[in-house]
Amino acid sequence: MSKIDENEIRTRLKRLSQVEPTRQAADRAIQRTRRTLMNEQEQRESTAARIRKAILKGTVAKLAAAAVILIGLGYVAGRLSAPRPLDVDELQAALESSLKSSLEPALRRELLEQVGERQESAFAANLTALKEELQQQFGRDLTEFAQTLATSRTLTDQRFRELIQLIEAARRQDRLHIEAALEKIELNRWHDKARLGNGLVTLAARTNELRRTEQN
């Protein structure tokens, strides 16, 4: 817990507010401050005067001052001898109309040319891009077509080979069938021939038998 409360602090501050310097001390301080200020002003003024004097002593400074005076005189003479002061508003209006009449068509023409050039350049750029794109597309299509063609040729060859093999197999099969049929025909002919021979033999035997019977 603090031993000093706010009342005590206020009391101390009040005691401080009651501290008063002596009248003599205050007067002395004010006088001294005044003297200091005056001295400083004098010192400042004397320094400025010395600087001015030093500047004016120099030859270059004199020439510069003369030049400044001459320029000033020339300016004043020029202003006085001028026919009449320029009307700034009138001058501005005249300049404005003159500039407008001379610059407007040229500006318009230039603007149109610029727009045309920009459009042409944009079109040319677009055309070039389109051409390149078409070429690329055509190249891609050709490559694809060549690949397809090569693939189809291979496939066709394969199909032809398979067809030839099939035809060959069919021909071989037919030949076998024909051969079997011929063999069977030959066999049948042999059988028929044998039967005919036997029949003839039988017929001859019967004929002979019949003749002998008739003879008998």
Place this chain on the structure above:
Amino acid sequence: MRSRDKELLELLDKSGANLYALLTRLTLREDVAEELMQELFIKLSHSRGRARVANWDAYARRAAINLAFDWRRSRKRVALRLEQVREPASNDDSPLGKLIHSEELQETLDAVGRLNRSSREALVMRYIQQESYDNIAEQLGKTPHQVRALCSRAVIHLRDVLGSNHRKPSEKEMHNV
């Protein structure tokens, strides 16, 4: 003579005594107050922003407060010359009573020096210079309500600082006792 110098001399005539009294209250030394008074006016004379100052009296007073506390910070505790300080409120005229009171005042001023600038200025103007809240508010560019709050917080801060000083005697002090 430039208008600036004229203004300064007029300010010196008008407020010189008050500024000197303020410096004396904050330094508790007339000789130091005299030196600081000169320093204050030289600073004002060389100040570049003088054209923008609206109230010269208030500006000089704030500059004096800051100058005095700068001096206090630059020096450690300075022995008070009792013969230069009159304390009409004091009933105890004995040398011991004066010594105790002057020690308390130094301690209080050191604590005020530890406040931030705006609180310090408000506190000094209110409690040491006995100015009204409205007047202080005008000088500090704040509202009276803000100044009142600043002063209140400053007193609380002082109470804490001074209370902690009383609570915690240093080892050196203990040793001396």
